Amino acid sequence: MFFLKLVVRNALRARLRTALTVLGLVIALAAFGLLQTVVQAWYAGADAASPTRLVSRNSISLVFPLPIYYRDKIRAIDGVRGVATSNWFGGVWRDERSFFAQFAVDSPQFFAMYPEFIFEPGQWADFLRDRRGAAVGRQLADLYGFKVGDRLPIRGTIYPGNHEFTVRAIYEGRDEATITRQMYFHYDYLNEYLKARFPRGANNVGVFVVDVTDPARVADVARTIDAEFANSLAETLTETEKAFQLSFVAMVETIVRVISSVSYIVILIILAVAANTMAMTARERLAEYATLKALGFGPSFVARLILAESLVIAVTGGAIAIALTPPVAAGFFDAVGRTVFARFEVEPSTYLLQAAAALALGLLAALVPMVRSARLKIVDGLRHVG
Amino acid sequence: MKLPLVYVARNLWVRRLTTALTAGGMALVVFVFAAVLMLEAGLRQTLVATGSADNVLAIRKGAATEVQSGIAREQAALIESLPQVARDADGRARVSKEVVVLNSLPKRSDDGSASATRSNVPIRGVPPMGLALRPQLKLVQGRMFRPGSSEIVVGASVARQFAGVELGQSLSFAQRQWQVVGVFDAGRTAFDSEIWGDAEQLSQAFRRFGYSSVIAQLDSPDAFEALLAAVETDPRLTVEIKRERQFYEDQSRALSNFLRFLGLTLSVIFSLGAVIGAAITMYAAVATRTGEIGTLRALGFARRSILAAFLLESLLLALSGGLVGLVAASFLQAITISTTNFQSFSELAFSFALTPGIVVNSVAFALAMGLIGGFLPAVKASRMKIVDALRAD
Numbered sequence: 001m002f003f004l005k006l007v008v009r010n011a012l013r014a015r016l017r018t019a020l021t022v023l024g025l026v027i028a029l030a031a032f033g034l035l036q037t038v039v040q041a042w043y044a045g046a047d048a049a050s051p052t053r054l055v056s057r058n059s060i061s062l063v064f065p066l067p068i069y070y071r072d073k074i075r076a077i078d079g080v081r082g083v084a085t086s087n088w089f090g091g092v093w094r095d096e097r098s099f100f101a102q103f104a105v106d107s108p109q110f111f112a113m114y115p116e117f118i119f120e121p122g123q124w125a126d127f128l129r130d131r132r133g134a135a136v137g138r139q140l141a142d143l144y145g146f147k148v149g150d151r152l153p154i155r156g157t158i159y160p161g162n163h164e165f166t167v168r169a170i171y172e173g174r175d176e177a178t179i180t181r182q183m184y185f186h187y188d189y190l191n192e193y194l195k196a197r198f199p200r201g202a203n204n205v206g207v208f209v210v211d212v213t214d215p216a217r218v219a220d221v222a223r224t225i226d227a228e229f230a231n232s233l234a235e236t237l238t239e240t241e242k243a244f245q246l247s248f249v250a251m252v253e254t255i256v257r258v259i260s261s262v263s264y265i266v267i268l269i270i271l272a273v274a275a276n277t278m279a280m281t282a283r284e285r286l287a288e289y290a291t292l293k294a295l296g297f298g299p300s301f302v303a304r305l306i307l308a309e310s311l312v313i314a315v316t317g318g319a320i321a322i323a324l325t326p327p328v329a330a331g332f333f334d335a336v337g338r339t340v341f342a343r344f345e346v347e348p349s350t351y352l353l354q355a356a357a358a359l360a361l362g363l364l365a366a367l368v369p370m371v372r373s374a375r376l377k378i379v380d381g382l383r384h385v386g
Numbered sequence: 387m388k389l390p391l392v393y394v395a396r397n398l399w400v401r402r403l404t405t406a407l408t409a410g411g412m413a414l415v416v417f418v419f420a421a422v423l424m425l426e427a428g429l430r431q432t433l434v435a436t437g438s439a440d441n442v443l444a445i446r447k448g449a450a451t452e453v454q455s456g457i458a459r460e461q462a463a464l465i466e467s468l469p470q471v472a473r474d475a476d477g478r479a480r481v482s483k484e485v486v487v488l489n490s491l492p493k494r495s496d497d498g499s500a501s502a503t504r505s506n507v508p509i510r511g512v513p514p515m516g517l518a519l520r521p522q523l524k525l526v527q528g529r530m531f532r533p534g535s536s537e538i539v540v541g542a543s544v545a546r547q548f549a550g551v552e553l554g555q556s557l558s559f560a561q562r563q564w565q566v567v568g569v570f571d572a573g574r575t576a577f578d579s580e581i582w583g584d585a586e587q588l589s590q591a592f593r594r595f596g597y598s599s600v601i602a603q604l605d606s607p608d609a610f611e612a613l614l615a616a617v618e619t620d621p622r623l624t625v626e627i628k629r630e631r632q633f634y635e636d637q638s639r640a641l642s643n644f645l646r647f648l649g650l651t652l653s654v655i656f657s658l659g660a661v662i663g664a665a666i667t668m669y670a671a672v673a674t675r676t677g678e679i680g681t682l683r684a685l686g687f688a689r690r691s692i693l694a695a696f697l698l699e700s701l702l703l704a705l706s707g708g709l710v711g712l713v714a715a716s717f718l719q720a721i722t723i724s725t726t727n728f729q730s731f732s733e734l735a736f737s738f739a740l741t742p743g744i745v746v747n748s749v750a751f752a753l754a755m756g757l758i759g760g761f762l763p764a765v766k767a768s769r770m771k772i773v774d775a776l777r778a779d
Contacts, residue, residue, distance in 0.1 A: 250505070
């Protein structure tokens with residue numbers, strides 16, 4: 001008890017310095033938590049993927065379509081419960097900055113495979129009835145203030161021309177992990193449009209989403225699908241929905257890796273600051289440490305005193321940073337993150353990393369002063385002038 | 387009367403550990419600041435260098451990239467016949483009608499085998515004129531593809547980053563085997579991240595009837611306005627004409643804005659830590675030298691001189707940190723980064739580039755950190771009363 005009191009008193013002696021160090025620790029550890037959350041948010045789409053869904057795309061690349069008649073062939077394969085088409089539209093609403101994803105899907109089949117999207121029955125019926133109807137996710141609707149009945153003019157970049165859709169339904173996510181930041185409309189509308197304007201582009205789709213009866217047979221079914229279309233004009237590449245989503249993350253992996261490594265640099269920066277604080281503190285108190293030793297306290301007592309003070313400062317900073325991380329993350333998400341990320345949740349592992357980093361900082365910052373003061377000769381210490 | 391610079395520098399030297407730790411924190415901040423800006427500069431340099439000043443590029447109206455675009459053969463012929471287009475000695479228009487598609491290839495793992503990660507590589511079909519329009523393209527291995535054959539040449543970055551594209555190997559796509567017969571170096575441009583083959587062969591294999599883009603050389607550099615007017619008034623042409631350089635600069639915009647935003651946000655947050663470090667150090671410097679400050683004042687040094695001396699000490703501290711960070715960042719120039727450009731949806735390799743602007747900005751950033759961190763302690767030092775300060779020890 002006496003020991004702890006001494007440590008706290010010591011820490012509060014240079015109040016301004018301790019306060020500044022704690023402030024630095026709070027900023028650095030909160031920034032570290034935020035960056036870790038940014039890195040994890042890239043993977044949110046892959047985390048939301050179902051283990052029983054497969055995605056078949058053209059083996060050359062996503063830019064090439066697959067013929068629509070593959071749908072019936074895939075449906076006939078053993079182990080397949082359902083097939084739906086999904087087609088990236090890539091249109092621009094308002095301007096390039098207000099980006100959101102639009103997909104042309106074959107409506108009833110597609111949503112039957114995505115039970116995580118929950119429709120209000122009336123809106124669902126309206127959406128199915130209107131060929132130019134659009135279903136907008138709750139996150140997207142909140143982002144741009146879309147309401148049922150709104151008209152959405154969208155300019156095609158891949159499919160030239162202006163397209164006007166009407167919001168007929170706003171679907172909700174089943175749980176927190178569901179991403180509802182995209183718009184769906186009817187593939188039939190797109191196909192009719194292409195038949196009239198660009199007949200050669202019609203009857204093609206971007207990808208097939210395949211629902212498999214048994215998760216254990218996923219790899220098996222994927223191989224069968226690819227074998228079915230081997231050596232044809234449009235060969236397929238079938239992978240799990242998770243692998244498909246991860247392939248997008250892999251494309252920008254370099255940047256994610258840069259952000260991840262930079263998040264450790266902020267720890268190094270604050271380590272330099274904390275180590276400096278402890279070094280200065282210890283240097284100023286050399287005479288005191290010598291006195292303590294002269295009174296009979298062993299070298300380890302002085303070392304423990306320094307370590308404990310460093311840990312008290314680091315843990316205080318860490319605790320405040322951990323408490324601040326959720327509101328900071330929420331603020332960041334509201335300010336800039338909403339247009340980039342669908343989901344932005346601080347993972348429990350991030351708090352653990354922050355706590356570990358705070359402890360490591362406390363330990364490392366105290367290292368050099370501990371060794372120095374333990375080696376200190378009483379005479380030199382007493383002679384020392386701060 | 388001013389305090390000599392040696393006095394300021396000596397003070398930093400006396401407390402070496404503290405100086406090193408504080409400057410080290412600032413060096414890390416400047417390193418991050420410079421590194422991200424260098425990445426952005428490298429990306430822009432690569433894409434801007436890809437375009438030639440006297441070339442123009444036509445893509446379909448509304449399309450953002452060559453891959454999304456489609457230009458019918460009749461329209462390409464119309465562009466070819468415009469009077470502003472340059473012609474060679476035989477009277478042929480210096481126009482290249484090209485097909486660009488994306489092919490997803492496995493990336494190369496460290497031992498050279500194919501890894502599970504795939505990324506999109508642009509495959510560009512070019513006619514013989516296309517090569518004449520890009521004199522920067524140099525073969526470093528093998529030979530050029532023969533027109534009318536299923537041969538391809540790969541860019542140097544593709545050869546480095548992807549598996550199965552070595553000289554003599556072949557790629558299998560669109561129901562054909564494409565033999566790699568050469569590796570080219572396009573001098574750090576976006577072409578280095580592409581695979582080139584014969585335009586007609588590739589468009590047949592991919593069953594494309596039109597072209598993706600048409601590149602034309604201008605008769606004279608200032609003929610651009612006239613060409614633009616000719617294209618816009620012709621109702622048969624539904625294309626958008628841009629200078630090639632402008633087109634490639636636009637391709638870099640999204641990624642470049644993202645990198646700049648990321649770099650500045652991170653640097654500002656990180657600098658808070660370093661500024662606090664500088665403030666702690668300078669407050670301690672003021673506290674331990676209280677008696678000294680009193681003596682200096684008693685000797686006749688003005689408050690201004692004391693303020694200047696402490697500010698200078700903080701600036702010197704920051705400058706040394708900033709220079710260390712900048713030197714460390716300059717070594718990054720040897721590294722090439724390869725990532726997907728969001729806009730073109732394809733892999734692009736580029737290097738960190740240190741520009742004079744980045745050097746100036748980094749030094750200014752470091753000095754700003756030193757100024758902010760050292761300001762309050764310096765004010766405190768200059769406000770001390772002589773008697774109190776002398777009594778302190």
